[in-house]
Amino acid sequence: MIPRALRQLAGDSASGAPVVVEGGSPGHVRVESTDLINMASNDYLGLARHPRVVAAAGDAIRRWGLGTASTRPLSGTTGLHRRLEQRLADWSGTDDAVLFGSCWTANAAVFEMLAELSNRVGATLAVFSDQLNHASIIDAIRAQRATLSHLSRYERGSEASLRDGLAGQPATAVKVIVTDGVFSMEGDQADLATLVKLADEHDALLVVDDSHGLGVVGTTGRGTAEAQGVLCSVDVVTGTLGKALGGASGGFVATTSDLSAWLRTGSRPFVFSNNPSVPVVAGALAALDILSDDSEPLATLRSRTDQLRRGVAGLGLPSVSGDHPIVPVIIGDDDAAREVSRSLRRLGVFATALTFPIVARGAARLRLQASAAHTVEDIDRVLDALDRACAQRGMLPARARNSAPADASSRFDDGSGS
Numbered sequence: 459m460i461p462r463a464l465r466q467l468a469g470d471s472a473s474g475a476p477v478v479v480e481g482g483s484p485g486h487v488r489v490e491s492t493d494l495i496n497m498a499s500n501d502y503l504g505l506a507r508h509p510r511v512v513a514a515a516g517d518a519i520r521r522w523g524l525g526t527a528s529t530r531p532l533s534g535t536t537g538l539h540r541r542l543e544q545r546l547a548d549w550s551g552t553d554d555a556v557l558f559g560s561c562w563t564a565n566a567a568v569f570e571m572l573a574e575l576s577n578r579v580g581a582t583l584a585v586f587s588d589q590l591n592h593a594s595i596i597d598a599i600r601a602q603r604a605t606l607s608h609l610s611r612y613e614r615g616s617e618a619s620l621r622d623g624l625a626g627q628p629a630t631a632v633k634v635i636v637t638d639g640v641f642s643m644e645g646d647q648a649d650l651a652t653l654v655k656l657a658d659e660h661d662a663l664l665v666v667d668d669s670h671g672l673g674v675v676g677t678t679g680r681g682t683a684e685a686q687g688v689l690c691s692v693d694v695v696t697g698t699l700g701k702a703l704g705g706a707s708g709g710f711v712a713t714t715s716d717l718s719a720w721l722r723t724g725s726r727p728f729v730f731s732n733n734p735s736v737p738v739v740a741g742a743l744a745a746l747d748i749l750s751d752d753s754e755p756l757a758t759l760r761s762r763t764d765q766l767r768r769g770v771a772g773l774g775l776p777s778v779s780g781d782h783p784i785v786p787v788i789i790g791d792d793d794a795a796r797e798v799s800r801s802l803r804r805l806g807v808f809a810t811a812l813t814f815p816i817v818a819r820g821a822a823r824l825r826l827q828a829s830a831a832h833t834v835e836d837i838d839r840v841l842d843a844l845d846r847a848c849a850q851r852g853m854l855p856a857r858a859r860n861s862a863p864a865d866a867s868s869r870f871d872d873g874s875g876s
């Protein structure tokens with residue numbers, strides 16, 4: 459029986475239930491029998507429905523079934539899982555990689571490992587975390603509160619204070635800098651080149667969650683480290699298979715052979731939880747193959763991104779500059795952002811409003827995400843709908859709010875989005 463005190467809360471939450479998607483075609487979703495251009499998906503390269511990805515997943519399921527029905531240490535692993543780990547390591551510029559059920563658990567495993575190893579050698583653990591990091595990193599750090607000797611949340615652009623913070627730690631401390639590669643609410647990049655340098659100077663470990671960067675940024679889509687010329691210089695890369703690399707589920711940690719070996723034997727989320735299923739793994743392998751031998755999806759994504767970014771700027775709507783397919787349109791007020799989202803839906807565009815606590819108060823926004831699955835006409839229609847929705851609601855660009863989060867620190871306290 460649910461205690462009375464919790465019943466009201468459960469009822470309140472019901473109104474935030476996800477929209478039911480009835481199907482769709484590449485770049486589109488069907489909701490309440492209406493076809494909508496999908497601007498709310500992380501399927502950046504349009505591979506979730508790519509024939510090669512779907513065929514690979516189908517072949518794998520016929521050969522192996524859905525999975526081994528247990529964890530890998532107990533039931534053994536398929537060769538597909540090992541192959542994907544090797545491909546992801548190669549992709550990330552590391553020695554090895556370890557798959558997890560999600561990137562959320564991959565991040566949890568990294569901080570569990572760092573706390574455990576620090577405890578074993580009797581060292582303190584000092585963590586320096588970008589204040590706009592993803593919720594999974596925030597929670598992964600929180601879970602190790604008992605071991606942490608120091609935690610600071612640095613602001614981007616404040617390298618001097620980060621340098622001072624690192625220098626202020628005892629030489630024996632295990633120091634860790636952790637950041638998103640691409641920030642999920644803004645689409646901008648961490649300054650990895652500077653962080654690599656700081657980590658080197660201060661004997662710190664650099665952890666980068668590149669969930670939104672992998673397959674998307676860098677000349678060949680290998681992520682933020684490639685984009686900034688520091689591939690092979692990041693100690694630990696984490697990422698998801700649930701965005702550009704097939705869009706299903708699953709995550710990984712790419713790192714040194716030693717730390718990978720530790721994760722395979724010592725990590726509770728690896729030892730006690732099932733890995734991504736066989737078709738998902740086969741689909742991700744096919745997605746990596748496509749990225750290696752077909753330049754078309756990445757080129758198309760870049761062209762659609764450019765079209766969307768130029769269009770949003772042309773409408774005079776406040777956004778965050780950059781070249782990532784995440785194009786935020788900053789509205790400011792939560793209710794206003796929801797209203798614009800509803801208007802867009804009536805005009806045939808699916809774009810979710812991101813409001814507090816996903817973003818800071820006063821920084822509500824629509825997060826538009828371009829995909830290689832969109833056509834030029836799709837993006838034109840989105841821009842036209844955006845223009846009309848903002849005009850209908852009387853939200854002329856001049857009245858929109860500044861793009862800087864009003865209280866960015868609340869992102870850390872309340873968790874950030876996806």
Ligand SMILES: Cc1ncc(COP(=O)(O)O)c(C=O)c1O
Pocket residue numbers: 559560561562563592594638642667668669670697698699700707708709875876
């Ligand atoms: C930066 C970042 N890290 C981690 C995650 C979690 O990924 P997963 O869905 O694989 O748990 C996300 C997804 O929303 C993300 O954007």
